[in-house]
Amino acid sequence: MKNKRFGAVITGLLVAAAILGVSVAFIANASPYVTVSEARKSGATNVHLKGILEKDSIKNDFKSKSMSFKIKDANGDEMTIVYTGPPPQDITQATDIVAIGTVKGEEFHSDKLLIKCPSKYEGTKKAQS
Known part of the structure; x- marks a missing residue:
C-alpha cells in the first residue's frame, strides 16, 4: 500500500x-508585437516589430554576416533593422516583415525574421479595358 x-x-x-x-x-x-514608437519608448527586449519593407534600404554586410534595412509600421513610423543571421531568400518579395529582437539606440537588432511574401496561389490582377 x-x-x-x-x-x-x-x-x-x-x-x-x-x-x-x-x-x-x-x-x-x-513576446509582444509592438509599433515602432512603442519600441523606441520602451527600449524593450525580445519583442516582435512588424512593418513593410522599404526595399531600397537593404544593405548587406557579408563580412559580419548581417544586413540592415528599414521598415515602416502601420502608423508610418520607420526604424532601421539590423539583422544577423543567414540571409533570407527573396526578401525583396516580402510584403510584411516581423523582426524579433531588441531596441538598441535608434536601431532594432534582430537574429530572427518572419517574412510574409505574396502567395503564389493568389490570382494575378488582370488589366481591365
Whole structure:
C-alpha cells in the first residue's frame, strides 16, 4: 500500500514539474508585437516589430554576416533593422516583415525574421479595358 502511495506521489510531482517547466519556457519565449514608437519608448527586449519593407534600404554586410534595412509600421513610423543571421531568400518579395529582437539606440537588432511574401496561389490582377 505504501509503495502505491509513494508511486502516486512521485508521479504527481513529476507531472507538476513538467507543467511548471512548460509554463516557464512559454513565458520566457513569449513576446509582444509592438509599433515602432512603442519600441523606441520602451527600449524593450525580445519583442516582435512588424512593418513593410522599404526595399531600397537593404544593405548587406557579408563580412559580419548581417544586413540592415528599414521598415515602416502601420502608423508610418520607420526604424532601421539590423539583422544577423543567414540571409533570407527573396526578401525583396516580402510584403510584411516581423523582426524579433531588441531596441538598441535608434536601431532594432534582430537574429530572427518572419517574412510574409505574396502567395503564389493568389490570382494575378488582370488589366481591365
